[in-house]
Amino acid sequence: MSVYQLGEMVSLVFMAIALGMDAFSVSLGMGMQEIRLKRIAIVGAVIGLFHIMMPFSGILLGQAISTQIGQYATLTGGLLLVGIGAHMVFSAFNHEAKRLVQPVGLGLLFFALSVSLDSFSVGLSLGLSEVKTVFALLLFGGASMLLTWIGMILGRKMHGLLGIYSEILGGSILCGFGLNILFG
Template sequence: MAPMIGEVLALSLMAFALGMDAFSVGLGMGMFKLRLRQIFKIGITIGIFHVWMPLLGIAAGKFLSNQFGAIAGYIGGVLLLVLGLQMILASFQKEESRFITPVGFGLLFFALSVSLDSFSVGLTLGIYGAKTILVLICFGGVATILTWIGLFIGRKVQGWIGTYSETLGGSILLVFGIQLLLPF
C-alpha cells in the first residue's frame, strides 16, 4: 500500500508541474471576457489532451524500454531535465503577444501546445513502467482543474503570477529528472 501512495504522490506532483503551463496560459486567457461555458469547455479540452498526449508517450516509452533497456531509463531522466530547464528558461523570457483565441482550431492548438510536455513525461513514465490508468487520471484531472483555476483567477487579476507558476513547474520536473538519473 505504501508504494502505491508514493506513486500517486509522485504522479500528482508531476501532473501539477505539467498543469502549470495550462494554468499560466489560462491566467492570460482569463483576462479576456470568457463566459462560464467557454471556461468549462477550455478546461475539458485541455484535460483530454493531457490524457491523450501522455498515453501516446507511455506507449512509445514502453516500446523504447523493451528495445533499449537500461539506456532508455537515462534517456527518460535527461528528457525530464531538459523539459524542466526549458520551462524555467521560458518563464524568464519576455512574452510576445502570442494569444490564440480559445475557439475551434485555436482551442485545439492551445490545448496541444500546453500538453506537448506531457508526451515527453509520458515517454519517461512508459520507460519506467508507471501505471497507465493512474497517470492518465492524475494528468487529465489536474490539468483540467489548474486550467479552470487559471482562467478564473485571470478574470480577477493581472498575469504576473504566470511567470512564477511556470518556474515552479519546471523546477519540479528538474528534480524528478535528477532523481531518475541519480537514484537515492
C-alpha cells in the same frame, strides 16, 4: 497498500500538479480575455483531455521513439506560447485587428497542444517504468483541467481589475512562460 505503492501515488500526484501548473500559468494569461464561463469549462475539459492523450501517446511510443523527441516537443510548445502571447500583446495596441488566437476551434487545439506537449515527454518516461497507467492518466487530466479552470477564472477576475491592460499582461504572461520553456 504497501509503502512503495503509497510513494508511487504521491509521486504521481505531485507530477500531475506540476504538469497542471503549466496549464494554470498559461490559462491565467488566456483568461484575461473576455471569455464566458461556458467557454472556460470547455477549454478546461479539452486541456484535461489533451493531458490524458499526450502522455498516453508517450507511454505507447515510449520505447519506440528516442528521448530526443522530448526536446523538440518542448521547443515547439515554447514557440507556440511565445507566438500566441506576442499576438495578444500586439493586438492590444491595434484595436481594429481581430484576435487571431481565440480558445475556440483550431485556436483551442493549438492552445491545448502547447500546454500539454511536456506531458508527452513525461509519458515517454512513464512508458519505460511500471506505473499504473490509467491512474496516472486520469490524475494528469483531472489536475490540469482543474488548474486550467482556476487559472482562467482568476485571469477573468484580473481582467475586470486591470481593464484595457489585461490583454497586454495576459500576452506577456504567455510570452514569458514560452520563453521560460525555451530557455529555462
